[in-house]
Amino acid sequence: MITSLAFYLFASILVLSALMVITARNPVHSVLFLILGFFNAAGLFVLLGAEFIAMILVIVYVGAVAVLFLFVVMMLDISFSDLRKGAMQYVPMGLVIGAVLLLEFFTLFGAWQFAPEAMGQVSAPIAADSELTNTEALGQLVYTKYFLPFQLAGLILLVAMIGAIVLTHRQRSGVYKQRVAEQFARKREDAMEVRKVSSGSGA
Amino acid sequence: MSSLSLAYLMPALPEIFMALSGLGLLVVGVFLGNGGTRTISWSVAVSFAVAALLLLGLDWDRIETFNGMFVLDRFTGFMKLFVLVGLITSVMISVRFLYQVQIARFEYPVLMLFAGLGMMIMISANNMLVLYMGLELQSLALYVLAAFRRDQNRAAEAGIKYFILGALASGMLLFGTSMIYGYTGSIDFDVIGQTLANNPVADTGLIVGLVFVLVSMAFKVSAVPFHMWTPDVYEGAPTSVTAFFAIVPKLAAMAILVRVLYGPFMSISADWQQIIWFMAAASLIVSSFAGLAQKNIKRLMAYSSIGNMGYALIGVAAGTQVGVGAVVLYMIIYMIMTAGVFSVILMMRRNGIGAEDIEDLSGLSTNSPLLAAALAILLFSMAGIPPMAGFFGKLLIFNAAVSAGMFNLAVLGVLASVVAAFYYLRIIKVMYFDEAVDPFDQQIAFSKRAVLLLSVLFITLFILKPDALIATSMSAAAALFTG
Missing domain, CATH: 1.20.5 (Single alpha-helices involved in coiled-coils or other helix-helix interfaces)
Structure with a gap:
């Protein structure tokens, strides 16, 4: 009962936030919804008992990828509304192709067979009663x-x-680098000069 | 075999050596800086040579290691040996070029080393996961090499194009693999093969998975209809990279294609033979007609390589031991001819600027008669005119097709080679009968001359003792059929 409730909660928020990722006007909002989506997908993985994938999803996708996206979106000077201009004209064709592909996969999935010995030779099974x-x-x-x-x-x-x-790395001119060895090798004589200044005439 | 014993690592000794020397040379390169590119390049060539010696020192009877994920047998050993030969050649002809076009950075040879390592692993893969890993290691290094001249728009475009299509192909490989795993419950070549042999009528899902895997591999060997990237990448990439692309990865990709089809999927050969049949026919037709219109010699070589893959695929489609032997021999001869042709293309420099058009070869016979003669011999061989080695490659392929009853494919191959002969002969006509233009720069690196000379010698002298290499190729092919 609790499990199915949690499933529907996670799943519906996941779908909604995925929808928001592609419809939100503000790209920063898109990325934030993406992060919400990742968290909910991680929740679904926990429900399936795949807690490792859930952890990875949070650590790698939320922690690294999504934050990187956020940086890119906020730092780069790209006008996303310009990029999106004209995207609508591809929607009908995209929908048709997507629908055909989906139909094909359903056909394939419906007629799916396993080789009789497949269950016995699954690559790395965990025994059902194991405590691992x-x-x-x-x-x-x-x-x-x-x-x-x-x-x-x-x-x-x-x-x-x-x-x-x-x-991407290129040698830039006019960049000051810290060269520790050179700093240590510098002697007092190289850096400063002691001059006698006769009084009244200035340096 | 205990996982702690040295014997466990032995079959992968050349690969382990290459990985370690790659890491070592990377560190040395960082200390030497870009001035050390020449040193690093020659060290990489030496590492390839040492790896080849280590490979020769191993016993090539079939042995599996790393829990059955890695295999060394006569076929993989032989193919890896020639991949190493190709790698050494491509390093040799590119060193001077890197300095000429000012892209002499030490990462270049190191990336070549890792690409070569990826190819070696890929050829020896006995598991879909290791196959994917090897393929990715190779491809990732190749994408970077294609865009190495990053200040040039065309090189950057070539790199991006190659990267996006390559990533798509990798995705397809993984998707297909997941379907194969879904049917058989394993990603191990041996187990897949056993499962398919036990269930003669394979599931549609498995076939779809195999088609996805084949699409990805067809992309790597640039067979029509997955060839679109080839002319653009060949033209845009720096010439030394184009030479590398044409010489080595094709050989490795063809080797793993043969190993996948004739290993795990041998028992459903009727299903994949039609796919390969179509790709072979389409490659032959498209390349021979598209090649006619080319003005840039690098683009022409791209179409030429698509056509040559078409011939090799005829041998793959045959589904017989003779067919595989013919593929092995064909690919080796193709590799040696291409190395020769590209060492000439790399010599085409006028006042320090690379010349890439066929027109630039006008009157080469008066300016440098030896170079013209060498290129003419190579092109005659490419066109398949006896007594050059290229003729024997094609002969064996057609022989295999006829003995497998694929007469229409053999006829198509002969017709395509007639059309293709036109564009090869056109270059010879330009060299010998057109008005001479300014001569090319005369300073040519010794290594390029050496590669050209060896290539021409092999092509012309092959007829004296053809049996030696043919017999070795056939025995390499036999290793796939004993299991």
Whole structure:
């Protein structure tokens, strides 16, 4: 009872806030509704017993992605009403394509079959009676069975970082950098000069 | 096998070495700065060579490691060896170019190293997840390389175009994989293959999933109708990057396409053969006619590569061991010819500015007769004229198609090669019979000459001992059929 009540609460707020994301006039409001949507989706995941995904959704999507969006929206000088101009003309075609795709997926879903042995060979099942939380279950797999993909994911992130630096970093002139070694190497003689000033004539 | 033993890591030794040397060279590069680009480039080439030696030192009988996610056998070993050869070549011909167009930054060779690592992992993947990871590692590095000359609008456009379409293709791969997982309950190649073999009539959902996976791979090998990005990216990217794109990733993508189709999905080959059939035919037709109108030689090479993928796909569509052997040989010969052609394109510089139009080659035979002769030999081989190596590649492909009963595809291939011969021969006509224009710059790096010479020697001398490479290709293909 409580569960289904919570489900309908989360689900309806999720759908409403998703709607608000694309209809709100003010882009900052859109991002705030997006954050609301993420929280409600996280709630749905908790109801499903997938608390790890719920945590990730809050930490990564709300904490990093949405806040980044907020920064971009607030800092960049882009007129969103200009961007949105003319978007309405794509709506009918978009709806048609979306409807066709949805219909196809429903057909596919309705006729879905599993191979007879599929249930027996699911990649990493947790036994129904096990006491493991799914965070623990994931932790047991990531560094053992999925060691290779885990390491590869690290390399992919490294390449992404190199790429971001290569494509955006540029040497600017007139920027003062702190060079600690040079600061330490500086002697008193380089920095200051003691002069005798004869009285009455000024420096 | 205990997960702590050294034997567990051994089959992936070349990859581990490449990953470590990539990390090391990145650190060295940061200390040397962009002045160290030459040093880093040659170190990357040496790492590729060492990785190739390590690979040769391994036993190529089928062995799985990392919980069955990574496989080394005759096929993967052979393909990885040639991927490494291609990587070494592309580093060699690009070093001088980086300085010429002032994009000599040390990240360039490091990104090539990581792209190469991604290809190696991808070829050896025995699991959809590892396949995706390898593909993404490779693609991400390639997107950055395409946009490396970021101050040029065309390079930035090439990078963005490649990135958006590539991201779409990756999404499709994952979506298709989820459907395959939905039907079989596994992402492991062996388990998928076993499940499909037990259930001869596959579910529609699985077929849809396979189609999504095929679409994503067709994008990577740039087969029609997923080729739209190729001419723009080839034209917009810096020429050395275009050379890299044309030489290596195609070989790796074709290898994993063959491994996926002839591994887990072999038992439903009737379903995918028609898809490959269509893509092969469409690639041949589109590339041969679109190539006729091209003026820019990089764009022409893009259409040429689409057409060559069409020929290779004929061999894939055959669904036989002979077909796979022909694909392996064809791709290797294609790679060597392309390396030669691109080393010539990289030499096309007039007063320090790169010349990219076919017209720029006018009268090359009077200005530099040797270069013209070398390019003519390469183009004759591309057109498939005997006795060059390119002829044998096509011959084996058509032979495989005919023996699999695909006569219409073989006929189409011959007709397309006649049309395509026109645009290859047009370049030769421009070089030999048109009014000479100003000569190209004469300072040419030794490494480029060496690559060109080796490529031409291979193309012309292949006829003396064709059996050696053909037999190796066939035995590599046989590794896919013993399981």
